[in-house]
Amino acid sequence: MNIETKFLGEVEIMEEDIYSFKNGLLGFPDLMSFVVLPLDAELPLVLLQSTELSEIGFVVAFPFAFKKDYSFDLGEEDKEDLKIEHEDDVLAYTIVTLQEKFEDSTMNLLAPIVLNVKHKLGKQVVLQDNIKYPLRQSIGALEGSAK
Amino acid sequence: MLVLSRKKNESIMIGDHIEIKVLAVDGDQVKLGIVAPKTVKVHRSEVFEAIQEQNREALSATPNFLEQLKKK
Numbered sequence: 543m544n545i546e547t548k549f550l551g552e553v554e555i556m557e558e559d560i561y562s563f564k565n566g567l568l569g570f571p572d573l574m575s576f577v578v579l580p581l582d583a584e585l586p587l588v589l590l591q592s593t594e595l596s597e598i599g600f601v602v603a604f605p606f607a608f609k610k611d612y613s614f615d616l617g618e619e620d621k622e623d624l625k626i627e628h629e630d631d632v633l634a635y636t637i638v639t640l641q642e643k644f645e646d647s648t649m650n651l652l653a654p655i656v657l658n659v660k661h662k663l664g665k666q667v668v669l670q671d672n673i674k675y676p677l678r679q680s681i682g683a684l685e686g687s688a689k
Numbered sequence: 690m691l692v693l694s695r696k697k698n699e700s701i702m703i704g705d706h707i708e709i710k711v712l713a714v715d716g717d718q719v720k721l722g723i724v725a726p727k728t729v730k731v732h733r734s735e736v737f738e739a740i741q742e743q744n745r746e747a748l749s750a751t752p753n754f755l756e757q758l759k760k761k
Contacts, residue, residue, distance in 0.1 A: 549755060569741030582755060600747055601754070618728040639743060640750040650747070653740045666744075672736060677743055 545577070547591045548599030553579060560593055561657055561664040564623065568653060568666055573598055576664060578635075578657070587638065590655060602635035603649050608681055612636075612651060620667050624658045631660040638681070645682030651675040 547553050555577050563574045579589045586607030592598035605612045614634075616626065626632055634656050636649040652675045657664045669675045693701055700710035706726050713720040723731050 567744055568737060569744045598748065600744070601750055617730060619730065637744060637747045638750075639747040640754050650740070650743055652736075653743075666740075668730065668732060668736065668740065670730065670732075677739055 546596035563664045601638045605636040633657040647681045648678040651679045652677045
């Protein structure tokens with residue numbers, strides 16, 4: 543099937559590549575269907591695109607490319623919602639808020655997007671500690687910053 | 690909305706496992722103690738509002754950002 547995307551025009555996607563977000567994303571509770579699309583092979587960024595609304599597309603980062611030691615524990619409720627059986631099935635992205643200058647952009651370490659690649663389920667997980675996991679972590683200030 | 694009055698050191702139960710206790714009252718500030726199972730996440734509601742706001746802001750990225758990035 544083909545969908546309209548925010549940055550990439552019309553893109554062909556497979557039904558089995560669609561992730562279900564049963565709670566939507568925070569602030570967007572009605573959008574439950576997303577795909578992950580590549581943006582640029584040179585950048586550790588991908589597009590989390592709603593299959594329902596073309597204008598809803600989030601630029602998300604592989605957080606570890608910017609912050610090597612980023613790690614968090616999922617709560618029992620999150621694990622149940624995502625039907626996580628093995629650690630290997632889990633993929634995490636962080637939503638990027640782009641600014642005019644890329645170095646000024648921030649990523650949201652507090653509420654990562656967690657995907658179960660096996661069962662194609664997704665959730666924006668809210669972590670408990672907003673000191674350790676800032677809502678607006680500057681990308682430019684991060685170690686291993688992908689240039 | 691259910692409204693209950695409580696005094697200092699009094700508490701309410703939500704379900705069988707969640708207890709919220711008034712620990713201190715000082716002017717317009719109330720200190721609450723929350724006892725809940727580990728599976729229950731407790732957040733200040735501002736945290737959720739801030740994340741919602743951040744999600745909306747993230748969406749305002751301009752469509753030409755890829756070209757901008759590549760130029761560098």
